[in-house]
Amino acid sequence: MPEKPSTMPPVFRFAPSPNGYLHLGHALSALLNDDMAKTARGRLLLRIEDIDITRCRPEYEQAIHEDLRWLGIDYERPVRRQSEHTDAYRAALERLKAMDLVYPAFMSRGEVKRFVADQEASGKPWPRDPDGALLYPPDDRKLSRAEAEARIADGDQHVWRLDMAKALATANSELSFIETGPAHAGTLTLDPAIWGDVMLWRWDAPSSYHLSVVVDDALQGVTHVVRGLDLFAATPVHRLLQTLLGLPAPIYHHHRLIVGEDGRKLSKSQGDTALTALRAAGLSPLDIRRRLGLG
Structure with a gap:
């Protein structure tokens, strides 16, 4: 709650x-x-x-x-x-690693597009996230730790992604939040699984928006997050990360877009x-x- x-x-x-x-x-x-x-x-x-x-x-x-x-x-x-403050984001990532909730992902955007194209050519529609991006394929999630570590040691470019299924099972709680914006006011419960295995750490930038924003809000004692409706759908991901990392949940207010x-x-x-x-x-x-x- x-x-x-x-x-x-x-x-x-x-x-x-x-x-x-x-x-x-x-x-x-x-x-x-x-x-x-x-x-x-x-x-x-x-x-x-x-x-x-x-x-x-x-x-x-x-x-x-x-x-x-x-x-x-x-x-x-x-x-x-x-x-x-990248050390704070890395510390959060390391906590999730210790909980075995993240994995290194090696596929480039082009490889993901080709993978999905092959799937859809055979009649298997591939899911998209709320922003319209393709959900990440499951292959890298299936790599053994030894295989993943060997690829990292060889210098393979990678990012770190949240294993959504494991994360939800670990959270094992209702990911509700208080919303005061005019479009969706109330106590809401949304499913973060619609985002698939979200990226938490990029090879070309320290951390990702999802991870850094929940860490910053907690460290700064933010109680009210007022932001645009374009970020409303990301809120369940943030609530999931807050739950996994033991961080407080602010009150959210998503305003209209211009x-x-x-x-x-x-x-x-x-x-x-x-x-x-x-x-x-x-x-x-x-x-x-x-x-x-x-x-």
């Missing part, structure tokens, strides 16, 4: 990745976190999720601070940067409605709030 609310001041966090300029969707998330923290007389943290070293850049991180300052959002210091004129979610990579551009065009913070329907 979800953790009972704490008597300590509630803790909210805004956790962007510096892989592009913030847009209106990020502004909505940041402003909601700030508004809700103030209403609850709580604390607001900023966390820079910069573990993807191939995409994150210092200029984007600096722009995050500038945009938040322009919006009138203050947050506690020091700011947590994920790139400075979409463009074509109906798609705004994207950093395309520079959609970047706050830097809107500011340069003469819009004020109040204009942003009105445009987001926040009054």
Whole structure:
């Protein structure tokens, strides 16, 4: 069951990745976190999720601070940067290894696509996760420890994945969570198995989003996670990891997404409605709030 609310001041966090300029969707998330923290007389943290070293850049991180300052959002210091705390994520991974709940996975994306294509060509439909990605095939999960260790010793590129079936059997509990967002309010129980064997550690980046976010939220004492609806489906995976690692469950609030004129979610990579551009065009913070329907 979800953790009972704490008597300590509630803790909210805004956790962007510096892989592009913030847009209106990020502004909505940041402003909601700030508004809700103030209403609850709580604390607001900023966390820079910069573990993807191939995409994150210092200029984007600096722009995050500038945009938040322009919006009138203050947050506690020091700011947590994920790139400075990889030891904490590795320690969590090692705990899961000791519980025999993760395994090294060696198939590349291309190999997974070819495997699935062969399966579907023979009339066997292959499952996808909620984001539409192919679930990882079971072959590597069947490797013996000796075989896996030998491949690692030979330098075979690999990631670490959660053995979902083993993890669910080990958790052996109802993975419910409290949701206060308008789309799905209530005490909810969702099945993380729809994600298959999720990746927890990448060869090209320390940790993955799923692992680092639950570790960070616990270490920072976050009690309320306010984020977009695009992450709602990932919540049962996070609840599973929290249960396995003995971490508390925050209250979740998934807010509406801001979409463009074509109906798609705004994207950093395309520079959609970047706050830097809107500011340069003469819009004020109040204009942003009105445009987001926040009054």
